[in-house]
Amino acid sequence: MDKRAAFRSWWLPSLFALPQIILILLFFYWPAVAVLRWAFTLEPPFGGAAEFVGLANFREVFADPLYWNSVGVSLAFALCGTLATIFIGLVLALAVDRQLPGSAPFRFLYILPYAIAGPAAGMAFRFILSPERGLMASVNASFPDFWNPAKYGSHALILVIVVFAWKWAGYTFIFLLAGLQSVPRSLIEAAAMDGCGPIRRAVDIQIPMLAPTLFFLLVIMMTEGFVGADTYGIVARTTDGGPNHGTDVMVYRIVEEAFRGLNYSGASAQSLVLIGLIMIFTFIQFRFIERQVHYK
Amino acid sequence: MxxxxxxxxxxxxxxxxxxxxxxxxxxxxxxxxxxxxxxxxxxxxxxxxxxxxxxxxxxxxxxxxxxxxxxxxxxxxxxxxxxxxxxxxxxxxxxxxxxxxxxxxxxxxxxxxxxxxxxxxxxxxxxxxxxxxxxxxxxxxxxxxxxTAMFYYNADAFQKAGVDFKPDTWEQVEEAARKLKAAGFECPLAFNFDTWPLMEQFSAIHNQPIATKANGYNGLDAELVVNKTKFVDHVKFFKKMADEKLFVVKTKQLGMDTVPAFTSQTCQMVQTSIADHGTIGKSLPEGVKWDVAMLPVWNGTERQNSLxxxxxxxxxxxxxxxxxxxxxxxxxxxxxxxxxxxxxxxxxxxxxxxxxxxxxxxxxxxxxxxxxxxxxxxxxxSFTPTSENTRGIRLGGFTQIRKEFATALEAIFMQNADVQAELDKTVERGNAVLRRFEKTYAGQTLN
The missing domain is CATH 3.40.190.10 (Periplasmic binding protein-like II)
Structure with missing residues (x-):
């Protein structure tokens, strides 16, 4: 007997799917089409005659050296941010997974930062790590400019990556802890009986078995680092893209261009390029990294 | 997106x-x-x-x-x-x-x-x-x-440092800053990279253009010229003062912006809006004497109205x-x-x-x-009737242009970029913004 539940008519399933389809059309396809239209025209912000300009907006974007600077900054931010969040989340998850006495509250504590909005975290860290009044002020007093994100682009980049990692490590922690809990206990116990310490067990047993989770997090966090709303919020609240374009990530540039510059056309062109880049990265990840991942 | x-x-x-x-x-x-x-x-x-x-x-x-x-x-x-x-x-x-x-x-x-x-x-x-x-x-x-932008100073600090004049000119500001420094004040004057007092108001009161076509009032085809005016010398002066630690950068990225730096008495002079007058009066501790004056001009300048x-x-x-x-x-x-x-x-x-x-x-x-x-x-x-250079600034995408200049100042003061080269580059970028704006509103004229 055929066990599949099939609808006999076409309209009933369509009806069930309708709310979701409407939502997707309204909040995804419609804006996407608008962006597509904007990217190839020059339109005054209040509306009016939109002049078709072909690829002029894209040419302008590509001819701008600061745009390429922002691509580089974004790459550095997304890569370092992703690796830092996954590494920190993994270490925390491994520690909590050992279920040592008193580790239960940490399971909750480590997730907390994820509940805080990126811009709020950015604001807090701007104060905590400010070079003249924050935690590093005393160090700076003895070693001038040891830490100065208002002066050095590299320091500023570290600052925004720290805020990003602080917030998102909680997120990777949840997934990795769940992944660790599905690693058969018998394997770990057997290894322990053979004399493996916790680090050896992690490297040889737990991490390889987490590969699918790690790969999933890699893709998600890279995307988040490139286009996440938090990425914009953190940069806007801490460094404003500075000093001298040192933390000018692509999303920050797009929002600035669109809303401060009221240049919707240029910003749309940049959005499309960004979407294209993410597609390429995701493709690379699936093509080359996923091959190393064994799901079973 | x-x-x-x-x-x-x-x-x-x-x-x-x-x-x-x-x-x-x-x-x-x-x-x-x-x-x-x-x-x-x-x-x-x-x-x-x-x-x-x-x-x-x-x-x-x-x-x-x-x-x-x-x-x-x-x-x-x-x-x-x-x-x-x-x-x-x-x-x-x-x-x-x-x-x-x-x-x-x-x-x-x-x-x-x-x-x-x-x-x-x-x-x-x-x-x-x-x-x-x-x-x-x-x-x-x-x-x-x-x-409009004003010049605020801490009169108590001035008295302690033996400064007995109101700083009307930048020469006097420099003199006051040196005396304050000598008297042990670490931050005589605070400034940030806000272009409003430093570039826009300075240009107006010194009768210097920011852009051609009467700062944009006479047409969308205006071009920035601020890299060829007294503004360049003014930035160089600020740079010299900053190198001698007489003028000190105070931004929120460093931990404190200029107005809090003034009201906490960390810094003794600051240029900021008259709209901050109430805040400054409320934030400074009771009994601290402070005063406000028109923005200083360079000696020998015929002062014009501010913007x-x-x-x-x-x-x-x-x-x-x-x-x-x-x-x-x-x-x-x-x-x-x-x-x-x-x-x-x-x-x-x-x-x-x-x-x-x-x-x-x-x-x-x-x-x-x-x-x-x-x-x-x-x-x-209302110091003088408005002229071409003091009427205002009517440039397209001006918020973005301001940001470009703020970034240039950041490069100059934080990373020692060359003043003239940085301003030239910024003017070029600003002009690109203006041309795009002109193209977006093609066929429209100012009336």
Missing amino acids: RISVTQSFIAGLLAATTLGASPAAAEKTKFEFWYGLSGDLGERVQDACKKFNDSQSEFEIVCTSQNGYDTTLQNTIAAYRAKKQPAITQIYDAGTLDMMLSGAFVPAKTLMADNGYTIDWNNYFGGIANYYATAGGELNSFPFNSS VGGASLWVLAGRPEAEYKGAAAFLNYIATPEMAEWWSTVTGYIPVTKTGFDAMKSNGFYDKAPYKGREFAIQSL
Whole structure:
């Protein structure tokens, strides 16, 4: 007997799917089409005659050296941010997974930062790590400019990556802890009986078995680092893209261009390029990294 | 992209809810007013709305803060495109040109004439009205909250350091800074990368152009020239002073912006808006003597009027006729001398009309603390009749151009970039913004 539940008519399933389809059309396809239209025209912000300009907006974007600077900054931010969040989340998850006495509250504590909005975290860290009044002020007093994100682009980049990692490590922690809990206990116990310490067990047993989770997090966090709303919020609240374009990530540039510059056309062109880049990265990840991942 | 969608969605939603949530007290005509001021100043706008609603029974104004000048402009644009625009919106100085070219407004003069109000347009201070007026001198929007940049100094610190003069010139500022430093004050003058006092106001009072075509008033084809004026020498002077640690960079990225640096007595001199006069008076500890003066000029300069900052009120097109009656009534109400005085008292913004100013002066408003000194803002704004270089700045994408210059200053002061080379590069980038703006509004001319 055929066990599949099939609808006999076409309209009933369509009806069930309708709310979701409407939502997707309204909040995804419609804006996407608008962006597509904007990217190839020059339109005054209040509306009016939109002049078709072909690829002029894209040419302008590509001819701008600061745009390429922002691509580089974004790459550095997304890569370092992703690796830092996954590494920190993994270490925390491994520690909590050992279920040592008193580790239960940490399971909750480590997730907390994820509940805080990126811009709020950015604001807090701007104060905590400010070079003249924050935690590093005393160090700076003895070693001038040891830490100065208002002066050095590299320091500023570290600052925004720290805020990003602080917030998102909680997120990777949840997934990795769940992944660790599905690693058969018998394997770990057997290894322990053979004399493996916790680090050896992690490297040889737990991490390889987490590969699918790690790969999933890699893709998600890279995307988040490139286009996440938090990425914009953190940069806007801490460094404003500075000093001298040192933390000018692509999303920050797009929002600035669109809303401060009221240049919707240029910003749309940049959005499309960004979407294209993410597609390429995701493709690379699936093509080359996923091959190393064994799901079973 | 995601942000843009959410922002416009929120703007639309806001418009929808505030409009929807007005079940209307039957006969009263309701209309919307969006403004950008927030915090304490935003509360004062609410007070003004309440006063208007209590003063008559025909109209009801619903006032909503959009929490920031730039968001007000963005939300106004989004709402206008969705045909949910408010009747009145508050747009900051830098957004004036975008509004003028939008065709999305009812000119101030037309609105008042159509609704039977006679306004003496000459009553507005020239320096204020000219900023917002067309080339022909007609006001499109109503000057509302106006300010200009001033020079604040800590008189107690001056006394301790043996500085016995008011710093009217930059030479004197330098001398004062050296004496303060010698007396052990670590930060004689605080500055940040805000171009408003450092570039725009400096250029105006020294009669230097920022762009060709009368700073953009005579055409969209204006080009920046600020890399060839006295501004370059001024930046070099600041750089020299900064290297000698006489002028000190204070930004929020470093931990403290200029105004808190002044009010915490970390720094002893600062250039900032007259709108901060109230805050500074309230934040400095009781008993600390401080004073405010017009911005210094270089020795031998014939001082010109400074530029007005702040925002004006625009009446948007496409609303029902009845709402315009209400909008006109509201705008007429807040322009009355009593309201002008109330507004200036509670906020620190300067009165925008001559009668408003005269009324306050004759009441002795400016004679005693904490309002003493605010009259210098009027003096600064109306020091000379406005000229090509002092009328205002009417450049497309000016918010973005400001940001380009702020970045250049950051490169110069934080990373030792060469002053001339950095400004040349920035002017080139700024001109690209202007050309794109010109192309976006192809075929339109300034009138």
